[in-house]
Amino acid sequence: MNGVIEAPTIEYGALAPLLLVFGAAVLGVLVEAFAPRYLRRAIHMPLTLLSLLGAFALVIVTVVKGDLAETAAAMGAVAIDGPALFIWGVVLILSAVCVLMINDEGHFVASAAAVPGSSEEEEAEAAGSEHTEIYPLVLFAVGGMMLFPASNDLLTMFVALEVMSLPLYLLCGLARRRRLLSQEASMKYFLLGAFSSAFFLYGAAMIYGFAGTVSLTGISKALGTSGLLDPLLMIGLALLGVGLLFKIGAAPFQAWKPDVYQGAPTPITALMASGTLVAAVGAVLRVFWVGLGNLDWNWRPVMWAVAALTMIIGSVLAITQTDIKRMLAYSSIAHAGFLLIGVMATYDKAGQNSGSLSAILFYLLVYSLTTVGAFAVVTLVRDPGGEAWHLSRWAGLGKRSPVLAGVFAFFLLAFAGIPLTSGFFGKYAVFTAALGSGMESGDSLGGWMTGLVVLGVVASAVAAFFYVRVIVLMFFSEPAADGPTIAVPSMGTVAVITVALLVTVGVGLFPQPVLDLANQAASGLFIR
Amino acid sequence: MSSLWLPILMAVPVLGAIVVALLPKGSDKAAKQLTLAVSLVVLVLTLVMAFQFPSASGERFKFEAVYDWIPSFGVHFGVGVDGIALVLIALSAVLVPIVVLASWHDADGVRTADGTLITPKRSVKTYFSLLLVLEAMMIGVFAATDIFLFYVFFEAMLIPMYFMIGSYGGAQRSYAAVKFLLYSLFGGLLMLVAVIGLYVVAGKGTFMFPELVGVIQDPATQKWLFAGFFIAFAIKAPLWPVHTWLPDAAAQAPAGAAVLLVGVLDKVGTFGMLRFCLELFPEAAKAFTMPIVVLAVISIIYGAIVAIGQTDMKRLIAYTSISHFGFIVMGVFAMSQVSQAGATLYMVNHGFATGALFLAAGFLIARRGSPHIADYGGVQKVAPLLAGYFLIAGLAGLSLPGLSSFVSEFMVMVGTYSSPAFGSGALTVAAIVSAVAVILAAVYILWMVQRALNGPTAEPVKAFKDLNVREVAVLAPLVALIIGFGFFPKPLLDVINPAVTQTLVNVKVDNPAIAEKGAGQ
Amino acid sequence: MTAHYLVLSGLLFAIGALGVLIRRNAIVVFMCVELMLNACNLAFVTFARQHGNLEGQIIAFFVMVVAAAEVVVGLAIIVTIFRTRRSASVDDANLLKY
């Protein structure tokens, strides 16, 4: 090798959204450093929101301009293709919405350093001080979420993974109420996250060992040429899978989800349940079909088992949950399973799979927005000690505030996939894709896909049970004497719930526009 | 090509529902009157449409309207009616105003004759707007000519009914509501798989029913898809052994909702069998006929026997319906002109008869606050009108000749016995066995009458007031229809017969009835 | 001949993973994770040598940076927990379960 190193070329235009978000994040840190305490919030809020919206606008512009690069940007490190842009858009909307929620008073601890119940804490609360670092942290996390599904080599992906996760670890620990739980969640998430990312990295190393490169394009080339049964490759594939599946919370790597979702401040839970999931699924798609597409005969059967297990665990365990946030966590596990069905379906050789790809993208959009809405509602049902998580406290909510309960019930029905809600079309699209690919001649699984879909159907029937159970509680049972109070929602929260509701209803009635969007995004497939 | 009849027919109640829901607080009375008005408008429109039906254009489906809904799924908002759908839509349109009138006070706290409160005050507006939404969906489910659209209504219908049972029903309401929802949802999801499968296998890129008839050829595939559809429908039109949700749901639902549940919603199941199971998968349908007829006969006899043993009026009526649905299913799968026309007619008549019975029982229960037959006795003496209507409804339930249900039951049995579709004597045996239900029916109805209406007047019954004007206005039309169609079923049959003939053509059973008698044309 | 290095990295990785499972003290657990990361580094470097390209070595540097960042976050969390609970044992924190 000669010593000459050419200067790398960076497509700033294409990367603009990403850069904007990261830039704003850095700016946020500076604000933390220099702006006076009383001003910070006033600066952060618009900065964060504007940067997110701006980034979203940039994404729109790129889409409208339409001339996507044939090859990955930044020396093949970042692939900015249809799916990536779609996911970026989704992530940006979600994070913007979540920021509205985050901005509400009373979610975050006054001073994380202060011991719960200590005098410092009281003073801090009295002083009304708060952690404005939250905003830059969120921005970093969002940046990570954008980079994660877009990164075109395993290194970038690893870095993105960490950039996404590290801020979230911290944010999980910053709940104002029930701080012990919050901190516990944070620690568990951190340790397990680090643990799993170590697996990811080792997997990457193995694959590097096999292919001599970590760029997905290179890997798939290598797969195209050499023998596919190299144990290095298999181990690498497995460990890589561990890291990714951990992030989307697929069984048997789902253990962290309930705990973390429950302990974390609800707005952050919303961000994780929506944004992280979207990003992670995007990353899974990219790795498994761009990098390892030629290996599908090996990984699809395994993925089949994982998907099945995930759906079952998620929906069965949710039945007996008594904590609303835990229940939603399990439900998100079940939905991860449904998404994996989509991932399974998306194997066919280039061109064939755009259908199922768009199905997944559609599912991600509608599901994540409904989720955010649901968590937003959770933030409003309060007890003296904070949010009322225990389901028994939700009894008779329909009597006390019919509108809120009605909205929540609607979200639940959407989760359950009842027709005329967005959730139904999400499920429908994924199932259709799966059956479709199963029917394709030369599908490695064939009839097994039908089996998986039937399993999915049964799972969603089981899942329906616990969604319905909450509705029963809210509407059919008499209110508890000292029922929870319904906080007067801030403009932000109202906006969040409204957006979520509009999408859930609107897409439920007229899914075609969103479908077109997803189809368009999927039509180009991934850059290889 | 596209007529606005059906879209309007569905839009009116939806708009009505929205308006009712948006009424200001405390305008309960207005809500009731508005709902009644809307439902009457729908009824009038339906009747006008029905009278135009014979002259309307279109081969199989008339008043067709097809708009793209979700092009990328090949889903259309496609509606249109054949004779079968028409009579069922008419049934719903007739029942809804009656139900509205019947449940006038259901939501504002029901007090018994001696003034004890049975059900507390609940939101009136919600109840009646749900009712209207349900009406729109009932019309839609029968009118849909796009299978996906049918499925959407099929599932979405559950929700309003779920809330009507769950928040306005009796003591066990939430258990009943959940059972009802999950049972039907499960069936519906299996059907969803079949629907998707149909779409994928047919590879037509469309869900329009007419374009999918006769597309699936491979028998094995047919059987799988048939199973998917049939299980859903069997649960919906409770067929033994997946029937147990109905007694709970019907017993817990307020009388009005129970009428719509048993009278219309369950018909979607039998309607689906006739329209979809048979025509889309004829080979499978023929292959499965015998087992299904056996199940039907079991339902007939089993339902009747269990009904005899009930102590709760509404449960009893529910079980009689299970028996009656057995007849309908038997008629559908006997695959003869007479039996299927009879089955379709049965769907309508059963709606009227059981509706009347549920409502009469409801009025009885509203006075006493107990569904237990043992708590009554000697009603005849104090409330002869109520007793009289109850008796007539009961007689319709045991399909006494001269009342509408007799015609249909007779046609089903004769049609099954004489079905040319299958050489085997199994169908004749089925018909004979099912005729035993004629005896059992007399037992369960008359025994209930004897225990509830006859004998010395029980103490709490003495306080009963006889039917008031509203209640008479509820029951009288039904009784009129029951007697009227008992002697002049021709108008209905003339509409039904051609549609049935068409069905049988698509199922490709040799059917002499089409040639000469039976087709009625 | 690179095989030995791979075996070593494998061993290191396994030791780290086991450490995470066995040790209670959060700090130690965390150090085990770091050990796993370094095992990865070793593997990368080895493969870089084997394939004769620099990528692996570059990655190693990246990993170190990331690991450093992780340390910062991790210690912060662990310290807070310690201050609250007066214990750094992973097992003490199990309010969230079932």
Place this chain on the structure above:
Amino acid sequence: MESPVEIVQHTAGGVIGVSWLMIALPLLGAAILLILGRVTNRWGHLLGVAMSLASFVVAVLAFFELIGLPEAQRRQAVHLWEFIPGMVDMGLLIDPLSISFALLITGVGSLIHIYSIGYMAHDSDRRRFFAYLNLFVAAMLLLVLADNYVGLFIGWEGVGLASYLLIGFWQFKPSAAVAAKKAFVVNRVGDFGLLVGMFIIWTSFGTFAFADLGAQVGTASQGTVTAIGLLLLLGACGKSAQLPLQSWLLDAMEGPTPVSALIHAATMVTAGVYLVVRSGAFFFEPGSPQALAVAIVGAATLLAGAIIGCAKDDIKKGLAGSTMSQIGYMMLGAGLGPAGYAFAIGHLITHGFFKADMFLGAGSVMHGMNDEVDMRKYGGLRKYMPLTFATFMVGYLAIIGFPLLSGYFTKDGIIETAVHEQPVLGWLAVLGAGITGFYMSRMVFMTFFGEKRWAEDAHPHESPKVMTIPLIVLSIGSVFLGGYLILSNRLMVFLGPATGRPSDANLPEFHFASTPGLTTLALVAVGAGFAWMRYGKATVPVVAPRGSFLTTFARRDLYGDALNESLFMRPGQWLTRIAVFFDNRGIDGVVNGLAAGIGGTSGRLRRIQTGFARTYALSILIGAALLTGALLLVGNI
């Protein structure tokens, strides 16, 4: 043998054209009375009577118009409306058979209507009573006039309904309510037979119309015809209280007496006979299994009824037993083919008169004895209610077949034919006649002779004119009708077009001194004499003595009810209980069990979520191992 003539479509107008009025008028009456309700309380009964009489008038006019026609034209089918398209055209068949029934029903019916004005005078619900009576008349007329089996069946069930309503008219008495339900349910058993019979008819002939059937029956296999015949017979047994479906009739006496007279003596219970005769096509040649079955059932029932009649102290139940027995005679006659039809129908008509006469007489007695029915509490009433006594005596003499009275001719006709066609059954019928002599005499002696055995508060008195006049009219019929119909075979010739008849050459002529005839008279005399010794001369104990085994056997209705109970009711109840249990625990149990199972699994599974971070880490490690293993495995497949 001359077979029935073809049925012709009625074209010309005339009364036959509007014969539907016969049905419509009383139906209208019922509708008005039921719908207008209390408003009509004052004049309701009059309307009822008027409607019944009007329909009688129509019947008479139709009758005369009919006999105005040549024999070949005497079966007129009047099309009404298309009932079930392609299946059933509703229409009426006016022929000698149906018209004679129509006359009987409307005639006797009207008399009983009139009688009821007086009998029900004190009942607050008299209006409802007349509504039901009208309903019954309408239904009964539809039954006999319909020109197809479906129409017949509608009337068939209609009379069933009317009888249900009227038996249970005093439904506040539990006994009445139960009796009403029992009557309906037992009838339904018969209807089952009729229904299945209709299935076969439709399947093999593709029509329900008598007009088309008559011609086609020949085309069907013997087996089919037999099957149809037996099933129709089952139906007939239900309506006509023949063995084995006789049990309901005795309980049916719970109804007001006019009801017993009209429905459970004169008309409805004879519908079975009508069905058999009307379906002559299926029973045509005597000795065919189905015809034989009819005859046997008839013979068995006539004996059973007679025996039951011997032991009853309740005057109405005694009469009910005798009704069973007399209908047994008719059935026997109907089972003998065209030769017997005329006598069967003849006996049916005369029986309609004298039995109605006696029931109303009994009613009149009860009316005077404030509704006491136990004959042991009667005695010596002849002085106190002479008119009732006289008319009752006429009816009594008629039924025991006292020479030259109605019953003598018709019953003897049946016996003669039976002895000729089926000797064994014939002689049984003779025996039955003897028993009849005994139990009827017993009834007369216990009621009108001997010393008073009344309750203290009894003040027997003659009934008002409105009740006695019908009695007189009926007794006149009981005297002369039989002779008029039988002598010179008037009825047989008249019915010929409808039922077929022996050719003029070998029309039977009536022997006054035939062996069976004389034997019958002798036995009747013996029976009557025996009755005189037991109940005329001797004093009748007020409380019934235990009596011999035979007595109890008869008192218990030959253990019919006991049999039904142990054979059907109890097992049925058990079956029901089991089914209900199975439904709740079995089927629903499985469903709920499944739900509970999933819940339990969930409850147990969530325990693996221990909350220990290290456990989670372990799960991740295991997962990683599994994934690796699986992939290596799949890779090497």
